[in-house]
Amino acid sequence: MFxxxxxxxxxxxxxxxKAGDQVMITGELLTxxxxxxxxxxxxxxxxxxxxxxxxxxxxxxxxxxxxxPGQVIGSAGPTTAARLxxxxxxxxxxxxxxxxxxxxxPPDAATLFARYGAVYLAAVxxxxxxxxxxxxxxxxxAYPDLGPEAVHRLSVERFPAFVAVDARGADLYxxxxxxxxxxx
Amino acid sequence: MGDAQPxxxxxxxxxxxxxxxxxxxxxxxxxxTVARLLVEANVAIxxxxxxxxxxxxxxxxxxxxxxxLRQLVANYDLARRERVPACQDTGLTIVFLEIGQDVHLVGGxxxxxxxxxxxxxxRDGFLRNSVVGDxxxxxxxxxxxxxxxxxxxxxxxxxxxxxxxxxxxSENKSRLKMLxxxxxxxxxxxxxxxxxxxxxxxxxxPLIVGVGIGGSFELCARLAKQAVIRxxxxxxxxxxxxxxxxxxxxEINRLGIGPQGMGGIRTALAVNIEVxxxxxxxxxxxxxxxxxxxxxxxAWI
Numbered sequence: 001m002f003x004x005x006x007x008x009x010x011x012x013x014x015x016x017x018k019a020g021d022q023v024m025i026t027g028e029l030l031t032x033x034x035x036x037x038x039x040x041x042x043x044x045x046x047x048x049x050x051x052x053x054x055x056x057x058x059x060x061x062x063x064x065x066x067x068x069p070g071q072v073i074g075s076a077g078p079t080t081a082a083r084l085x086x087x088x089x090x091x092x093x094x095x096x097x098x099x100x101x102x103x104x105x106p107p108d109a110a111t112l113f114a115r116y117g118a119v120y121l122a123a124v125x126x127x128x129x130x131x132x133x134x135x136x137x138x139x140x141x142a143y144p145d146l147g148p149e150a151v152h153r154l155s156v157e158r159f160p161a162f163v164a165v166d167a168r169g170a171d172l173y174x175x176x177x178x179x180x181x182x183x184x
Numbered sequence: 185m186g187d188a189q190p191x192x193x194x195x196x197x198x199x200x201x202x203x204x205x206x207x208x209x210x211x212x213x214x215x216x217t218v219a220r221l222l223v224e225a226n227v228a229i230x231x232x233x234x235x236x237x238x239x240x241x242x243x244x245x246x247x248x249x250x251x252x253l254r255q256l257v258a259n260y261d262l263a264r265r266e267r268v269p270a271c272q273d274t275g276l277t278i279v280f281l282e283i284g285q286d287v288h289l290v291g292g293x294x295x296x297x298x299x300x301x302x303x304x305x306x307r308d309g310f311l312r313n314s315v316v317g318d319x320x321x322x323x324x325x326x327x328x329x330x331x332x333x334x335x336x337x338x339x340x341x342x343x344x345x346x347x348x349x350x351x352x353x354s355e356n357k358s359r360l361k362m363l364x365x366x367x368x369x370x371x372x373x374x375x376x377x378x379x380x381x382x383x384x385x386x387x388x389x390p391l392i393v394g395v396g397i398g399g400s401f402e403l404c405a406r407l408a409k410q411a412v413i414r415x416x417x418x419x420x421x422x423x424x425x426x427x428x429x430x431x432x433x434x435e436i437n438r439l440g441i442g443p444q445g446m447g448g449i450r451t452a453l454a455v456n457i458e459v460x461x462x463x464x465x466x467x468x469x470x471x472x473x474x475x476x477x478x479x480x481x482x483a484w485i
Contacts, residue, residue, distance in 0.1 A: 015306070037322060039452055062255045062272065063272060063313070063314075064272050065272050065274060065310055066310045067310070068314070071268075071277050074269065074272065074310055075263075075268055075269045075270065075271060077272050080356070082386055093461040100446065100473045102386070103353070103387070104384050122446075124255050124259075125353065125388040125444060125475070126259065126388050126475060127255055127259040128259070128272040129271075130258060130262055132268075146324070147324045147326065148312050148324075149270075157252070172444050173384070175447075176442060176445065176447025177445075177447065179440070179447055180246065180441075180442055181438070181440035182438035182439075182442030183377075183435055183439060184439060
């Protein structure tokens with residue numbers, strides 16, 4: 001399924017996506033991992049203005065390597081999403097409609113995605129060089145002092161991901177494990 | 185380490201074996217070696233891991249799992265070809281130095297040379313600055329150092345340098361437990377499998393699982409690190425340990441976590457165990473979780 005983000009996720013998109021769907025994303029992503037999510041959540045808590053409006057946006061949890069000469073961006077695969085759990089609700093409340101990362105979440109997270117009608121998309125962890133090829137432009141737009149953890153605006157074309165938690169709270173990881181588990 | 189331990193101490197040999205003069209090794213050679221190994225380890229994933237991934241891609245029963253494994257192989261091929269880091273988490277740099285006791289290190293401070301090597305390799309290889317200078321203050325040091333340095337003094341007049349780049353998605357899922365002698369092999373088995381089960385999808389499976397058994401609290405963790413960077417085609421010299429590795433791998437692969445946690449029969453590529461003598465009251469066991477891009481490289485000076 002193709003997803004266009006321009007620069008927000010279309011209103012009906014989150015509803016349509018089902019856990020297990022493969023998607024190809026074209027459009028604009030914002031990057032934020034541990035340190036940037038922490039700052040965004042702190043700003044939201046304090047009622048301070050945000051460096052970028054999060055309503056409808058898609059956040060990609062990544063800290064890329066520096067671009068080599070001639071490259072748009074260095075390697076840029078997903079980081080573990082579950083570490084962002086303390087910041088998840090404030091971000092969803094601020095309007096974030098999708099988060100891209102890798103790995104499963106504790107059970108509470110699925111409830112939050114369902115409550116806010118948002119989705120969690122998983123990209124392939126460790127495929128940083130391959131994924132970087134889908135990035136057409138990259139620019140730091142906030143918190144440059146955080147280095148690789150700064151907020152970047154990425155323009156991507158056919159970025160591959162799986163719907164891992166959908167807006168009804170269905171969880172691909174749990175389904176997968178129920179299906180394949182043989183021992184214990 | 186890893187060989188069956190003798191039940192009595194070795195006698196050190198006498199003065200007759202002492203060389204007339206030590207061999208001089210310039211720390212700048214160590215700096216350059218660390219820099220080169222750091223870049224190479226990040227762009228060129230080892231053949232042992234690549235072969236294991238290719239084999240897993242054939243054996244995996246989940247179609248999605250096979251597809252993911254093929255993407256990982258394609259990613260590693262691309263990284264090698266274009267000389268870019270295979271993964272954006274270029275890791276915390278762990279350096280093991282085995283320094284021959286007949287070596288005299290000259291030309292500067294050893295630790296500073298290692299960190300300068302990490303700085304140079306990070307710059308030359310376009311690696312990520314992934315280190316904060318203080319675990320609480322959390323300000324990025326901006327040069328990807330300092331690294332973690334383990335030094336051993338060994339017989340001989342050479343220096344063996346091993347550089348491992350440890351991503352923290354997997355490092356975070358590692359655990360250590362001080363078991364008691366009564367817990368035995370069954371206790372070890374439970375702890376290792378439980379640790380992988382808890383790591384689940386987050387540590388970038390298929391995993392390489394490093395297990396340290398014995399020693400003291402801190403040595404056990406180090407054994408697990410040495411186990412995780414042992415090449416997958418170099419098996420443990422002891423038959424009983426090899427059997428335990430095989431049994432643990434089989435049990436882990438029954439967990440169903442699969443490639444990237446999306447289900448399947450290939451949750452781990454290997455379980456590597458290292459052992460060391462321990463106290464009569466204890467049975468420490470440490471599990472160092474390694475992701476599929478198990479990056480390490482070594483050289484002799």
